Amino acid sequence: MSILARWSKVLSKFKVYPPGKKCFWGEVGNAIVAPQKNTAGSAQLKELRYMSELRVRFAPSPTGYLHVGGARTALFNWLLAKNRGGTFILRIEDTDVERSTKESVEAILEGMKWLGMDWDEGPFYQSDSFPLYKEYVQKLLDAGKAYKCYCTTDELDAKRALAMEEGRKPKYDGTCRERSGQCDEQPYVVRFRAPQGGVTAFDDLIKGTITFPNEELDDLIIQRTDGTPTYNFCVVIDDASMRITIVIRGDDHVNNTPRQIQLYEALGFPVPQFAHVPMILGADKARLSKRHGATSVIAYRDMGFLPEALNNYLVRLGWSNGDDEIFSREEMISKFDISNVGRSPSVFNTEKLLWLNAHYIKNGDTQRLAGLLLPHLSRRGVTTLGGPDLMAVVKTLQERAQTLEEMAERAVFYYNAPVSYDEAALAKFDKELLQAVCTAVTEKLSSAPLGDIAAIDALFKEVCAENGWKMGQVGQPTRIALSGGTQAPGIGEIVLTLGVEETLRRIQKMKEHLAAK
RNA sequence: GUCCCCUUCGUCUAGCCUGGCCCAGGACACCGCCCUUUCACGGCGGCGACACCGGUUCAAAUCCGGUAGGGGACGCCA
Numbered sequence: 001m002s003i004l005a006r007w008s009k010v011l012s013k014f015k016v017y018p019p020g021k022k023c024f025w026g027e028v029g030n031a032i033v034a035p036q037k038n039t040a041g042s043a044q045l046k047e048l049r050y051m052s053e054l055r056v057r058f059a060p061s062p063t064g065y066l067h068v069g070g071a072r073t074a075l076f077n078w079l080l081a082k083n084r085g086g087t088f089i090l091r092i093e094d095t096d097v098e099r100s101t102k103e104s105v106e107a108i109l110e111g112m113k114w115l116g117m118d119w120d121e122g123p124f125y126q127s128d129s130f131p132l133y134k135e136y137v138q139k140l141l142d143a144g145k146a147y148k149c150y151c152t153t154d155e156l157d158a159k160r161a162l163a164m165e166e167g168r169k170p171k172y173d174g175t176c177r178e179r180s181g182q183c184d185e186q187p188y189v190v191r192f193r194a195p196q197g198g199v200t201a202f203d204d205l206i207k208g209t210i211t212f213p214n215e216e217l218d219d220l221i222i223q224r225t226d227g228t229p230t231y232n233f234c235v236v237i238d239d240a241s242m243r244i245t246i247v248i249r250g251d252d253h254v255n256n257t258p259r260q261i262q263l264y265e266a267l268g269f270p271v272p273q274f275a276h277v278p279m280i281l282g283a284d285k286a287r288l289s290k291r292h293g294a295t296s297v298i299a300y301r302d303m304g305f306l307p308e309a310l311n312n313y314l315v316r317l318g319w320s321n322g323d324d325e326i327f328s329r330e331e332m333i334s335k336f337d338i339s340n341v342g343r344s345p346s347v348f349n350t351e352k353l354l355w356l357n358a359h360y361i362k363n364g365d366t367q368r369l370a371g372l373l374l375p376h377l378s379r380r381g382v383t384t385l386g387g388p389d390l391m392a393v394v395k396t397l398q399e400r401a402q403t404l405e406e407m408a409e410r411a412v413f414y415y416n417a418p419v420s421y422d423e424a425a426l427a428k429f430d431k432e433l434l435q436a437v438c439t440a441v442t443e444k445l446s447s448a449p450l451g452d453i454a455a456i457d458a459l460f461k462e463v464c465a466e467n468g469w470k471m472g473q474v475g476q477p478t479r480i481a482l483s484g485g486t487q488a489p490g491i492g493e494i495v496l497t498l499g500v501e502e503t504l505r506r507i508q509k510m511k512e513h514l515a516a517k
Numbered sequence: 518g519u520c521c522c523c524u525u526c527g528u529c530u531a532g533c534c535u536g537g538c539c540c541a542g543g544a545c546a547c548c549g550c551c552c553u554u555u556c557a558c559g560g561c562g563g564c565g566a567c568a569c570c571g572g573u574u575c576a577a578a579u580c581c582g583g584u585a586g587g588g589g590a591c592g593c594c595a
Contacts, residue, residue: 167518224593257592323543352545475554487556
């Protein structure tokens with residue numbers, strides 16, 4: 001008996017599938033084994049150990065951008081992989097050739113990268129595996145676990161409609177299930193011969209045990225008329241061949257799970273564990289969609305959100321670690337676990353996201369923020385060339401902006417001197433006072449060298465003391481002169497950032513404006 | 518219609534498995550006060566929930582049953 005023959009005998013004691021090349025493996029206890037030739041050229045059992053090694057995947061379909069729901073699912077997968085030293089795989093589910101686009105793939109990858117979710121394997125494309133799927137379809141056909149169905153779409157639609165009308169479950173009635181005649185010239189689909197009677201159950205890592213009566217499941221189509229495989233079939237083949245151990249996905253897939261399990265069993269594949277993450281809802285508690293505002297991850301980037309803020313927000317949507325709210329990337333990784341993922345859907349709340357974003361802006365690295373701010377400034381036609389140091393500008397705005405967009409908006413005045421003033425705010429002061437303040441401030445600033453913020457503030461206090469003014473009478477007019485409005489950083493901050501020369505120029509401009517009135 | 522799932526402050530949630538420490542804790546938002554030259558930051562305080570009904574128990578947010586509401590799925594989409 002040859003070594004290989006001996007091994008196949010050994011393996012035959014376990015579940016070995018398929019009896020061909022690609023997925024030649026078996027289960028031994030909690031481990032997965034596969035025959036492999038060693039350096040000496042003889043076969044040996046290699047333990048793949050994939051039951052203990054965590055392998056997860058994110059499998060979006062490229063029919064649009066990466067939305068926040070998908071991003072959260074990806075994040076949970078990614079975090080679990082990082083937490084357990086597992087492998088995170090990215091797989092593009094593009095079996096629907098009609099709706100899948102290259103642009104969508106790009107958009108998804110862009111979103112993933114922006115959020116900092118790197119993948120260990122992939123991206124794999126299902127469209128690359130069509131021959132593999134075909135092979136397995138044929139296997140099921142040969143084993144009598146699948147059959148050809150010649151029912152037309154119109155017939156099916158009619159039956160479905162009728163069933164619905166009569167209050168029955170609109171499932172396939174099994175017309176072709178026991179059909180014997182061969183008529184391959186006619187178009188056909190391939191259906192899975194699902195077990196009848198009994199139940200299919202699984203222990204969901206998030207929702208607990210979920211049981212479906214097989215009665216509810218019909219013979220699903222695994223191959224279309226045009227010969228392409230369908231989603232439920234592909235996922236099973238892919239997840240099995242990629243040796244996925246935990247399938248974490250949106251809970252809109254719960255209903256697909258029992259049929260997939262039946263497929264795993266029919267194919268002889270080990271069944272992975274499942275974790276179904278509840279949906280993200282809009283403010284009206286309906287499934288999050290475009291009409292709720294932005295759902296694209298990239299849209300959040302463009303609105304001036306930081307990736308760490310969105311990640312932090314997303315991880316807290318459905319998952320918790322006691323009362324903790326702020327998580328650094330490392331903390332997320334070390335603390336994340338699916339057992340702390342909630343079972344109920346959650347509403348996406350932009351207010352809280354804004355709060356987190358403000359937090360990360362406030363505590364973020366100034367230099368990095370300055371870099372990130374650039375595109376938002378140029379979108380406003382602002383050039384930083386020749387103006388104050390952007391780092392200094394950002395520093396004055398960090399605790400005043402919730403988004404980079406807002407920061408850019410508030411930064412404009414530093415680079416573009418005001419061309420008009422908030423007249424309503426100006427009207428609160430007498431013209432004479434305004435002019436006197438301008439003169440006094442100009443004198444004070446030009447007589448002393450610029451120190452730090454505290455020193456400048458002290459100068460203003462001196463102006464007040466010397467003239468018997470209150471701070472509000474001096475600070476506010478100066479602020480208007482420098483920024484054009486009333487909402488701006490502290491006077492000291494502005495003056496220091498703008499520089500004395502520019503400050504005096506702007507005050508002079510204000511004086512001229514007043515004189516012309 | 519059928520099946521599956523879900524239900525703690527407006528929102529995100531802790532607590533639920535292992536009943537008493539919970540007349541339910543934290544966070545966002547909101548309101549008020551303080552700080553303050555504006556806007557913010559920050560500090561302090563307030564408002565505010567166990568969907569409902571019944572059962573088990575000395576004791577229930579926690580266990581059991583039912584009801585209601587919400588969501589999802591039912592495709593030759595994924």
